[in-house]
Amino acid sequence: MNREALASLVLAAGLLVVPLIALGLDDPFIVTLATKVAILALAGAGLNLALGFGGLVSFGHAAFFGLGGYAASILASHALNYEPVFVWPFEISGTTSMPVIWLVAMVAGAIAAAAIGALSLRTGGVYFIMITLAFAQMIYYFAISWPAYGGEDGLSIYVRDSFPGLNTLDPLQFFLICYVVLMVALAFCFVLTRSRFGLALQAARQNATRLAAVGIEPFGIRLMAFAISGAITALAGALYADLNRFVSPAMLNWHTSGEIMVFVILGGVGRIFGPVAGAALYIVLEHNLGGLTEYWQLPLGLLLLAVVLYARGGILGLVSRQVRHG
Amino acid sequence: MVEPVLSVIDLSKRFGALAASDHVNLDLMQGEIHALIGPNGAGKSTLINQITGAIRHDSGSIRFEGQEIGNLSVAERARLGLARTFQVSSLAPEFTVLQNVVLAVQAASGHVFRFFRPVLTDAWLVEPALGYLEQTGLKERSGVRTADLSHGEKRQLEIAVALALKPKAFLLDEPMAGMGPEGSKQLTGFLDGLRTEAPILLVEHDMDAVFSLADRISVLVYGRVIATGSVEEIRANEEVRRAYLGEEAA
Numbered sequence: 001m002n003r004e005a006l007a008s009l010v011l012a013a014g015l016l017v018v019p020l021i022a023l024g025l026d027d028p029f030i031v032t033l034a035t036k037v038a039i040l041a042l043a044g045a046g047l048n049l050a051l052g053f054g055g056l057v058s059f060g061h062a063a064f065f066g067l068g069g070y071a072a073s074i075l076a077s078h079a080l081n082y083e084p085v086f087v088w089p090f091e092i093s094g095t096t097s098m099p100v101i102w103l104v105a106m107v108a109g110a111i112a113a114a115a116i117g118a119l120s121l122r123t124g125g126v127y128f129i130m131i132t133l134a135f136a137q138m139i140y141y142f143a144i145s146w147p148a149y150g151g152e153d154g155l156s157i158y159v160r161d162s163f164p165g166l167n168t169l170d171p172l173q174f175f176l177i178c179y180v181v182l183m184v185a186l187a188f189c190f191v192l193t194r195s196r197f198g199l200a201l202q203a204a205r206q207n208a209t210r211l212a213a214v215g216i217e218p219f220g221i222r223l224m225a226f227a228i229s230g231a232i233t234a235l236a237g238a239l240y241a242d243l244n245r246f247v248s249p250a251m252l253n254w255h256t257s258g259e260i261m262v263f264v265i266l267g268g269v270g271r272i273f274g275p276v277a278g279a280a281l282y283i284v285l286e287h288n289l290g291g292l293t294e295y296w297q298l299p300l301g302l303l304l305l306a307v308v309l310y311a312r313g314g315i316l317g318l319v320s321r322q323v324r325h326g
Numbered sequence: 327m328v329e330p331v332l333s334v335i336d337l338s339k340r341f342g343a344l345a346a347s348d349h350v351n352l353d354l355m356q357g358e359i360h361a362l363i364g365p366n367g368a369g370k371s372t373l374i375n376q377i378t379g380a381i382r383h384d385s386g387s388i389r390f391e392g393q394e395i396g397n398l399s400v401a402e403r404a405r406l407g408l409a410r411t412f413q414v415s416s417l418a419p420e421f422t423v424l425q426n427v428v429l430a431v432q433a434a435s436g437h438v439f440r441f442f443r444p445v446l447t448d449a450w451l452v453e454p455a456l457g458y459l460e461q462t463g464l465k466e467r468s469g470v471r472t473a474d475l476s477h478g479e480k481r482q483l484e485i486a487v488a489l490a491l492k493p494k495a496f497l498l499d500e501p502m503a504g505m506g507p508e509g510s511k512q513l514t515g516f517l518d519g520l521r522t523e524a525p526i527l528l529v530e531h532d533m534d535a536v537f538s539l540a541d542r543i544s545v546l547v548y549g550r551v552i553a554t555g556s557v558e559e560i561r562a563n564e565e566v567r568r569a570y571l572g573e574e575a576a
Contacts, residue, residue, distance in 0.1 A: 191441070192441050195445060196440040207418050210417055212401045213400060213409075214429060216401055217399065
């Protein structure tokens with residue numbers, strides 16, 4: 001087993017064991033933190049597919065994260081108020097069932113990513129970064145100004161959505177749901193990057209001219225990757241809404257896009273477990289330094305600077321002592 | 327009369343005041359190696375790029391297997407069976423040698439949107455890829471990262487990738503560029519046999535290779551084809567001597 005695989009295994013085991021120990025020590029807040037790590041890592045895993053494997057530096061993934069969150073809380077609030085989401089042309093009622101909400105969030109994320117991607121993938125480089133940012137900000141301002149679902153104040157979910165056979169209000173059970181979803185998503189990414197599609201996607205990052213010369217349209221490959229990426233990040237958004245039992249336009253803000261990007265870069269761009277390492281470090285720093293000073297993002301910034309300058313492979317790259325990607 | 331596999335008809339391309347292609351006519355017949363020679367800056371690579379679709383021509387037409395392809399994208403033309411190599415090797419640098427060829431094999435098979443089965447355990451892709459690497463003498467290097475290959479090996483890999491596309495025509499842009507005399511000789515022998523698989527449009531500066539391989543030669547000067555003919559005709563052509571061959575062939 002190589003060092004990256006070993007480090008990934010340690011991360012997977014650590015993320016599972018820490019909340020179990022914390023519960024034994026009667027510290028349920030740690031369980032909530034671990035849940036947050038799992039969810040944010042999932043959001044990062046979505047972005048990693050586009051940014052790490054496809055070379056698509058999206059600065060607009062908050063759009064998909066927020067859409068997933070709103071999908072969850074809109075469906076839940078309609079269900080709790082016994083109002084259908086809409087009645088024409090056919091009636092759709094709300095739901096508090098997580099699997100249904102996840103499906104809706106992922107479809108919404110994929111459709112939004114396909115639409116945004118279809119327009120922004122015609123550009124590249126800095127323009128791509130700026131256009132994805134612009135689209136995400138458009139959705140952010142739309143959410144602020146649309147009063148139906150709370151506008152600027154956001155929208156609460158009174159009771160956490162349900163999962164068949166489990167008590168989602170129990171912190172450990174909700175953590176386990178998020179953990180399993182994360183592991184399934186990471187396994188999916190692992191398989192995907194080794195498939196025919198994954199080979200073409202990575203070729204599109206390294207040399208699009210070469211990909212076209214063998215007869216594969218880079219645009220189609222990137223668009224598909226962007227849509228899958230958006231779906232995974234939207235799923236994370238739905239879980240995040242359930243964790244906080246609240247969504248607000250802040251989830252759609254460009255700060256969120258930046259944070260998701262930080263998870264990926266800190267942990268290791270283009271490495272399956274990179275976002276897990278990145279999100280874990282981010283939350284640990286936020287929790288520990290945030291208690292000391294409200295300027296805790298200063299050391300985070302310095303750390304990020306060090307990674308970008310000296311350790312392009314992120315934490316996982318450092319551990320596996322091998323730098324990939326320019 | 328036999329229809330050419332590829333024909334370039336009255337093709338023109340201007341970059342501002344510069345005529346990169348000036349009413350170029352050129353064709354490629356089944357089973358032949360047609361060499362395209364000319365001094366630096368004559369517009370050889372620009373012509374290849376117009377045929378592959380990387381650069382759009384201003385006027386004229388490009389026909390491939392009886393079909394107008396002038397409006398198709400690079401990838402669409404490649405899927406019809408036009409395989410090119412690049413003057414400066416253009417491969418996926420982080421992939422292994424094998425991955426680069428597997429990419430071409432899967433592209434030729436036409437199924438790219440498959441998300442689950444790992445490519446490198448798929449014998450339908452790996453076996454043919456290893457075959458093409460054996461043909462080009464790179465089989466022992468199949469696990470090496472492409473960026474770590476020597477210059478000559480990258481040139482060989484370009485050829486292996488082109489082979490893997492099972493094309494109906496090869497467009498080889500200076501395949502010998504930067505290769506040692508030994509490598510050039512080997513590649514010349516290899517290309518000699520390749521013409522039976524598909525005709526080759528060969529841009530090349532190595533005159534020994536051109537004269538020993540070409541069935542026909544076209545000479546491009548300032549974007550214009552000043553002569554097309556057999557090796558003897560081109561050697562004997564006064565205008566070509568003056569413009570290009572100079573003392574070398576005298």
